Amino acid sequence: MTTLTTSTGAQYARILGTGSHRGSRVVTNEEMCTMIDSTPEWIEQRTGIKERRWATKDETVLAMATDAGRQALERAGVNPEQVGAIIVASVSHHIPSPGLSDYLARELGCPSPATFDISAACAGFVYALTLAESLVRAGHAGANGFVLIVGVERLSDMTNIADRGTAFLFGDGAGAAVVRTSQTPAISPAVWGSTPENVKTIENQRWTDVPDGDTDFPVIQMDGHTVYKWALSEVADHAGEAIRAAGITPEQLDIFLPHQANDRITDAIVRHVHLPESVMVCRDIAEMGNTSSASIPIAMDAMLHDGRAHSGQTALIIGFGAGLVYAGQVIVLP
């Protein structure tokens, strides 16, 4: 019988470096309330959002992903030629094919990485990290073993300004990380999954329903209340499962970095899993709004580079959103 060669990889993987790009136009709650019937106080009290970032015309998903990706490579000390695979998580790349990862490879000067895009909404970055970790451990990350992952969104393109129930939530930006082999465990098992009965809770309008002239892209339609209730019950449970899957207790965590969807959801998860006060809770949403797949890596990059977080600390990350999908795990910071 013919015996095939199979791949073998590393025992462990880790994040090696991060980068980010924030949309450059600051849209305050005051400005938002010139567009929708609301008040700055209502928005801040219900969500924690004080302002959000919207991309300018030149800040395309490709431009933002390139900026974040280049920073991550530089900080990881990795040359573009060494990248074995690129995974882009996004719901804002409006061309079915080629993937944004293909354009990104060209922009970054990566000669021949494996490239693919994933659509896992606000859990996209954690899904991409889980895939990257799996590639490294399976030996599918190329000769040098480096995987670049990017979460990038231009949700302002997909925001229905006529909908005062969602218009104030969303922002634009990109976050990136380089993943490679590790001598020690640095990415715990993912607790990930979906709740298919809620598939219609957050949906994009169909392309065929885009009205001529008014908007260029299919807008987001969301039953915010259902998302909120699901996050408080199921996502909060999954956060606890992710801590247990890492084999640690809440007291051993340094940082809680959830998807930046709503500060009240963050607070509820903190209470549900009994995070002690020693755990720093990330609240990047105040300045960024909800940037879907980009929110976790953008916030992680900021915390690492403004001194709030340090290499070697443990962080619980958890993404959740349209699908409804979720993914949580504990990581060691680069």
Ligand SMILES: CC(C)(COP(=O)(O)OP(=O)(O)OC[C@H]1O[C@@H](n2cnc3c(N)ncnc32)[C@H](O)[C@@H]1OP(=O)(O)O)[C@@H](O)C(=O)NCCC(=O)NCCS
């Ligand atoms: C969107 C969200 C902030 C709305 O908050 P809420 O408390 O659920 O608000 P509701 O839709 O129940 O509306 C409550 C009241 O506020 C009003 N309201 C809705 N939008 C408003 C706005 N922008 N400004 C002022 N009032 C508003 C409603 O009309 C309603 O008024 P009523 O009580 O007189 O009928 C909240 O549901 C949420 O954050 N959900 C999660 C969404 C999310 O994170 N999605 C992304 C997941 S990745």
